[in-house]
Amino acid sequence: MLALGLARFVILRNVTSFRRGWPVFLSGFFEPVFYLFSIGVGLGALVKTVTTDSGAVVGYADFVAPAMLASAAMNGAIMDVTFNVFHKLRFAKLYDTMLATPAAPKDIAVGEVTWALIRGGIYSAGFLVVALFMGFVHSWWAVLALPAALVIGAAFAGVGMWATTYMTTWQQFEIIFLIVQPMFLFSATFFPLSSYPEALQWVVRATPLYHGVVLERGLMLGDVGSGLVGSLAYLLVLGGVGMWGAGRRIERLLLT
């Protein structure tokens, strides 16, 4: 935590505020669990098994569970860096206050992104426990599923925060959800990549959530290959670039 520098206190501020607002944590936790039950278990009763892109035949719920974990990490992160960051940036002017201290814009970007991935991490951990008890975890590799969820969270938080700095009205957030919603549905979350037409497969491969799903599915099903390294790198770079961009934008917006 010390390596975070003054970004620690951005996190401290959010922890202090959320001590009272903890009920909002519940929705973030239950959403992926509900999906797992309705789609994974419910639809799984009809679909039974699915052949993954690496050729393994697994139960449908086992196939969907890792994707829900990746989505939970994404949603947790996105929710925080969009609405909450927007409110603090444009209305509460909290960042202006923070910048009057020795803190720099990059501390704010790092702090908010870290907080968002902590929040996403808590959702993911809760989901992982449910998945474990439901018998959807099949490998010891799954102990890495939580760190992987943090990486997913960092990627979406970084990019999401950067995007938020360009927003000027609440309505513009529809654009973000217009991207997030199809990504949630079509990033090889509910059916394998091979079931998409060739041309669309490339679109799917380009999305960050797809790489998150690949990562979590490999770890939870114990199907670990070198391909996971590429997905990991993709997400890390995305998170880093997003944080850098968000820091720069905050500087340009507030230190005028």
Add this chain to the structure above:
Amino acid sequence: MTDDVLLSAKGLTKTFGDFTAVDGIDVEVRRGESFGFLGPNGAGKSSTMRMVAAVSPVTSGELRIFGQDPATHGPAIRARLGNCPQQDRLDEELSVEENLWVYGRFFGLTRAEVRARADELLDFAQLTERRKDKVEPLSGGMKRRLVIARSLINNPELLLLDEPTTGLDPQARHVLWDRLFRLKRQGVTLILTTHYMDEAEQLCDRLVVMDHGRIVAEGSPRALIQEHSTREVVEVRYDVDDHGVHAGPLEGIGDRLEILPDRVLIYADDGDAAAGAVARSGTEPLSTLVRRSTLEDVFLHLTGRTLVD
């Protein structure tokens, strides 16, 4: 003793696109002084304050705070400053005391230090009873005092106050002045902006009057009044729509005459003598009021009466 010059600006300029907000001002503030930037809205006071607070880059000119350049030593400068911005910007999701705790941590204070300091400051700001409350229901004056308490959390050597009492009722303003006066007595250097003349007269040892980004006058409140106004002013009102009709008969009374839509101002060193002359002028005033000249007279004389928004 350059150590004692906390703020030094030479040809300080700030532009936003084509608009020049601050147009080459020279200012020096020494340790222990209370210094004021006076001016109408849009004069460039806040832009100047933001540069001094090291949160706004200088367009051109030289600026040194504690002898350091904000472009290269921003965090080090901000660590020693107290910044009380024009808008409160309190964290409404946190309680009164949490606002102080969290803010203080950004200055590298430990948890224990922040709590001890917050206790002192809540007392100073007369907010101890409200410490557990949310910020939102506090009155304007309380919020302002909390902002000042927040800006003092790091024991600043230099406190910047951008329009500290704008929007407050008279009681709240007087409480705040009292607190600021105590700080001044403790040796804290104050730099404030205001468009309230009484505030400037109460708090500032020395001030500059800004208009259109430039400094148009500089000195102590008393020196400015002496230089740009007379000792007293007589305000005369008539039962007419156009006060200009009385310009003729009043001509020659006092040093200077100013015709306003609703009254005539006569600037004179001896107000009673001028009032006597008005009574003998043959005009029939509704009221004649003799008062001491204030900074407001200086201000309006220097910056004009045209409304600037």
